[in-house]
Amino acid sequence: MIWIRKVIPQKLRPYFGGKRELLKSLGTKDQGKATPLFHAVMADLEGRIERARQMARGETPSPVFVMHATPEQQAAMKAVRLATPEGRIEAMTEKVERQLEQAGLTTPIVEVLTLDQLFEKWKAENKPSPNSEEEYARAKGWFKKLCGDKPIAEYTIADSRKYKEHVLAMTGHDGEPLAHATMVKNFSMVRTLFKYADGNEYLTANPFLKITIAKDKGKAKKRQEWDDDELKKLFASSIYTQGERPKAGAGEASYWIPVLGLYHGSRLGELCQLDRHDVLKRNGFWCFRMTDEEDKSLKTSSSKRYVPIHKRVIELGFLEYWKSQTGKKLFPKITPDHRGRWSAKWSKWFGRHRADLGLEGRFRDFHSFRHGWKTVARGAGIPEDHHDEITGHDNASVGRSYGSVPIPTLKREIDKIKFKVKIPKWGTH
Numbered sequence: 001m002i003w004i005r006k007v008i009p010q011k012l013r014p015y016f017g018g019k020r021e022l023l024k025s026l027g028t029k030d031q032g033k034a035t036p037l038f039h040a041v042m043a044d045l046e047g048r049i050e051r052a053r054q055m056a057r058g059e060t061p062s063p064v065f066v067m068h069a070t071p072e073q074q075a076a077m078k079a080v081r082l083a084t085p086e087g088r089i090e091a092m093t094e095k096v097e098r099q100l101e102q103a104g105l106t107t108p109i110v111e112v113l114t115l116d117q118l119f120e121k122w123k124a125e126n127k128p129s130p131n132s133e134e135e136y137a138r139a140k141g142w143f144k145k146l147c148g149d150k151p152i153a154e155y156t157i158a159d160s161r162k163y164k165e166h167v168l169a170m171t172g173h174d175g176e177p178l179a180h181a182t183m184v185k186n187f188s189m190v191r192t193l194f195k196y197a198d199g200n201e202y203l204t205a206n207p208f209l210k211i212t213i214a215k216d217k218g219k220a221k222k223r224q225e226w227d228d229d230e231l232k233k234l235f236a237s238s239i240y241t242q243g244e245r246p247k248a249g250a251g252e253a254s255y256w257i258p259v260l261g262l263y264h265g266s267r268l269g270e271l272c273q274l275d276r277h278d279v280l281k282r283n284g285f286w287c288f289r290m291t292d293e294e295d296k297s298l299k300t301s302s303s304k305r306y307v308p309i310h311k312r313v314i315e316l317g318f319l320e321y322w323k324s325q326t327g328k329k330l331f332p333k334i335t336p337d338h339r340g341r342w343s344a345k346w347s348k349w350f351g352r353h354r355a356d357l358g359l360e361g362r363f364r365d366f367h368s369f370r371h372g373w374k375t376v377a378r379g380a381g382i383p384e385d386h387h388d389e390i391t392g393h394d395n396a397s398v399g400r401s402y403g404s405v406p407i408p409t410l411k412r413e414i415d416k417i418k419f420k421v422k423i424p425k426w427g428t429h
Contacts, residue, residue, distance in 0.1 A: 002029060002204060004038065006045040006112055008052075015052040022048060038153055038204055042112075112151045113202050115144050115193075122196045129297045130340040139189040142166070152194070153203050160211040163190060168213070180216035187213050224364045225372035231421040233357055234258065243429030248349040250333035252321065255426060257331070257346065259318075261366060263310035263417060264288070265373030265391045267299065268366045273342035274330040279322050282306050283407040286319065290392060295340070303392035305404075308411035312418075317426035373417065380416040390414055 006022045013019060022045045113121070119140050123133060146166055147159040167187045170178050178186075191208040198206035226234065235258070238244040245251045257271050266288075273296045278289040286309045292298040309318065325332065337344040350366055370391065377387040388394075389405045390413070 004041055004045065004112070006042070006049070008049060012049060012052040012056060015055055016048075042151070042154065112153065113197070115140060115149065115152055118152050118193055118197050118202065121200075122193055125196075131297075134339055135185075136189050136193070139186050140193065142186070143190045152197055155194075155207050157207045157211065160191075160194075160207045163187070164211055164213060184213050224368060225375060226359075226364065226368050228420045230359055230364075231262070231419060234354065234359060235421050235423045237353075237357055240424045241429065246349065246353070247333075248345075249353065250331055250346055250349075252426075253331040253334055253346060254349075254353075256318065256321065258350075258366075258369070259313060259316060259423060261369035262373070262419060262421075263313050264307055264414070265370045265377070265387075266290070266307065267303075267370065267392070268347060269341065269343040270298065270303070270392070271343075272331065272334050272346055273297075273336075275328055276322065276325050276330050277328075279309075279330065285309075285407055285411045286314065287407065295336075296342070297340075298392070300392070300394050305389060305392055306407060306410075307390055308407060308414050310417060311415045315425075316423060321426055376417055376419070377413075380413075380418075382413045382416060386410060386413045 002025070004024050006024075008016055008019060008021055016022070024041050024045060119137065122136075128136060143159075143163050146163055147155060164187055167183050170183065170186065172178055191211075194203070194206050194208040197203050198209070239246070239249070239254050244254075246254055253272070257268070260266060260271050261268065270290050274288065275294075275296075278291065280287060280289060282289075287306045288309060290298065290303060290305050290307060292304060298304055322330070334342060334346055336342045347366060351360075354360060354365075373391065374387065377390075378384075386405050386409065390410055
């Protein structure tokens, strides 16, 4: 049997004979049958508690409700209730329910949660990054405002459809429809919360189970790689030829981060958050340590890794730059935004910088270095598991989740990466 348990507020418990909760069976083990019954039963339990509140305020309670106040009141009201057919059926049902519970033949629903309470439980277990937490909270807020704030088990399939239609109609700051991937993300975050609730037995049925957003049938829009001419233009800017160090580009970071992105295919966030001690020797080779310790974060568990430093980066003077730094951060002028994202401010500067150079293509940005690196890696014959290890890409193969590729092997492979671009050495201008 599926049961519902509703906790009685402490100050109202005297009206229920000191009971801590109201327990009611839905009379079925079938979740499909239980869903429509849930709302009626929950309304009855809520009604009982509301009538208790009325009595506590000295008001005349709504009719058809039996509560327990003083022993004398309890006996009188119970007698009146038992005089009705409904009361006798209710008494018999409660007796059977107690016997089933005592025999261990039932599994009560443990809690009745609000959407906010569910979110707190999900956060405590999944420990999202500050940025992800803010995005989930925003999506949760949209859903709650649209469909109302109520116990999660009271949300219906109609609510999930309503939210889906809302997401599909959302627009950006420019009034244009959101990218399909963004719509899917906004919808999926709420769907994830309900999936978590369902998996932890907080629901009799998941209203989002069958509701999805269809795949984009249009032409896929993905980031484009930098071609050779564009790379030449980027690395021929005044930053490289005249030693200019824009304040918004965080000084020396404006020189080094594009170079590191080009030769290592690393994510921008991974580079911006590096500490000085994340540059170290491992198995005799200079490496970057990509980690989520302290105030840093990584996209996935496979992102935690050691990446050998490309020989060309060392030739450009990176180790000399590293030695010149004495503080904690490798790029001390980079600061995180209010969400704790190390790359946010620098990314905005880079967008303006490439636009100034005539490289403002919509699907071309810093991440294009990563796409280009993958293409060159495949062209150089680097095995997929090796270049996945370097870039921190996850792979579905179970076997690849065991062990790692040796650092000397990764060093040999990453040094095969070559680009047709001349970059002036650091410190020469």
